[in-house]
Amino acid sequence: METIALAEVAAVLADPSRATMCLVLLDGRAWTVGELAKAAGIALSTASEHVTRLAGAGFVVRVKQGRASYVRIADPRVAELIEHLAQHAVTSGALPRAGGSATRNPRKTAEHRPVTGLKPTLRARRLGFARTCYDHLAGELGVALRDGMLATGLVDTADGLTLTPRGREVLGTLGVPVAAGRRPLLRDCLDWTERRDHLAGALPAALLERAVDAGWVRRDGHRAVKVLAEAPFAALGVDLGALTGP
DNA sequence: TTCTGGACCTCCTGAGAAAC
DNA sequence: GTTTCTCAGGAGGTCCAGAA
Numbered sequence: 416m417e418t419i420a421l422a423e424v425a426a427v428l429a430d431p432s433r434a435t436m437c438l439v440l441l442d443g444r445a446w447t448v449g450e451l452a453k454a455a456g457i458a459l460s461t462a463s464e465h466v467t468r469l470a471g472a473g474f475v476v477r478v479k480q481g482r483a484s485y486v487r488i489a490d491p492r493v494a495e496l497i498e499h500l501a502q503h504a505v506t507s508g509a510l511p512r513a514g515g516s517a518t519r520n521p522r523k524t525a526e527h528r529p530v531t532g533l534k535p536t537l538r539a540r541r542l543g544f545a546r547t548c549y550d551h552l553a554g555e556l557g558v559a560l561r562d563g564m565l566a567t568g569l570v571d572t573a574d575g576l577t578l579t580p581r582g583r584e585v586l587g588t589l590g591v592p593v594a595a596g597r598r599p600l601l602r603d604c605l606d607w608t609e610r611r612d613h614l615a616g617a618l619p620a621a622l623l624e625r626a627v628d629a630g631w632v633r634r635d636g637h638r639a640v641k642v643l644a645e646a647p648f649a650a651l652g653v654d655l656g657a658l659t660g661p
Numbered sequence: 662t663t664c665t666g667g668a669c670c671t672c673c674t675g676a677g678a679a680a681c
Numbered sequence: 682g683t684t685t686c687t688c689a690g691g692a693g694g695t696c697c698a699g700a701a
Contacts, residue, residue, distance in 0.1 A: 430671080448686065461672050463687060 427472040428500065432457050433465045437474060437488075437497045442638045443550045445485035491598065494549035495615070498604070541639040543608045544658070545632070550620040552632075553606050555658050556642060557613030560622075561603075563652025564614070576601040578618060585650055586618070591625045593618060 428434055435455040440446060446454070452462030466486050469475045474497075476489045488494045545556035552560060564570040569582030578586075578600060583593055593600070594617065604615035613619075626632045631646035642648070648655055 432671080449684095457671090458673060459686070460674085460688080464671085467687095 424472060427468055427474065428497075430465070432461070433469055436462070436465060436469065436486075438501060440475065440486065440488050441494055441497060441501075441549055442547055442634075443488070443494070445487040447485060451486060488549065491549060491620075495604065498548055541635060541641075545640040545642055546638040547623065547634070547640060548604060548606075548613070548615065551604070551613075551615050551623050552619065552626075552640065553604070553613050554608055554640075556640070556648075556653070557619075558606055558609045558611050559653045559658055560619075560648070560651055561612060561614045563648075563654075565652075567652035569651065570601065570614075576603060576614075576616075586622070589625065589647060589650060590629065591618070591622050593621070 428437065432455045436451045439451060439454045448463050448466055449459055451466065452459045455462060455465075457465075466475065466477065470477055470486075473489055474493055475486050477486055488497075542554065544554050545552065546554045548557065551557070561570070564582065565572065568579055569585055571577050571579050578593065586593055598617040598620075600618045601614055601616045603612040606613045623632075626646070627634065631643060631648070633641045633643065635641035642655060644655075646655070
């Protein structure tokens with residue numbers, strides 16, 4: 416019974432077009448069916464069918480707004496599942512690291528297309544340096560944030576990943592709201608480019624939202640994030656100058 | 662082991678509906 | 682009228698069980 420259910424769910428992601436759509440949606444934004452079709456390199460009607468199937472399996476939800484129909488990942492757990500599958504694909508050799516592709520359809524997203532020139536190389540480097548992992552920061556910057564917050568005592572791992580009183584204070588001064596709600600405040604999320612953990616959960620999501628609102632970082636194309644020089648990441652134990660950068 | 666026919670899947674074009 | 686999306690129908694490819 417469970418085997419059949421697992422096979423059915425896996426079959427939904429087994430199609431390269433639907434997998435591409437899911438990877439595109441990992442940036443946490445809502446996309447129109449037309450945009451998804453363009454990203455996957457398929458016709459609009461075909462994309463609509465794929466979205467219907469993804470929605471039926473609970474991977475995505477549709478939000479009607481006027482004549483447009485927006486599609487987004489159903490919830491953060493789905494995003495984590497897709498991110499982990501992508502990470503597994505990389506570590507198992509099915510997909511090369513950022514910038515490569517092993518799908519049977521070569522016209523897929525820029526993120527997984529083989530690097531053939533300067534522009535794709537730069538894109539891959541930007542993704543590797545700093546990007547969004549659904550709703551939080553990932554890449555070299557994401558891993559550095561975890562390391563920095565641990566090193567400066569803002570986060571503690573003695574009893575699982577917890578925010579220390581000092582961490583609460585520092586984040587408060589930065590204007591980052593600290594409220595867990597139904598989601599865990601902090602948890603580890605394996606980074607598929609760095610092969611190390613970065614921070615996920617309600618707090619990293621709030622930090623990214625605050626960073627974008629305050630202009631510390633700017634979304635720079637699909638998933639890539641540009642860090643501005645005046646970003647106060649030093650308060651979180653991150654030495655931006657020590658990172659390799661894109 | 663190879664061939665064959667049916668079932669299934671993906672993707673396309675074209676028509677039509679709905680919203681602006 | 683234009684844009685965006687869904688639906689219908691069909692082409693082409695793949696998979697698989699059964700036969701030779």
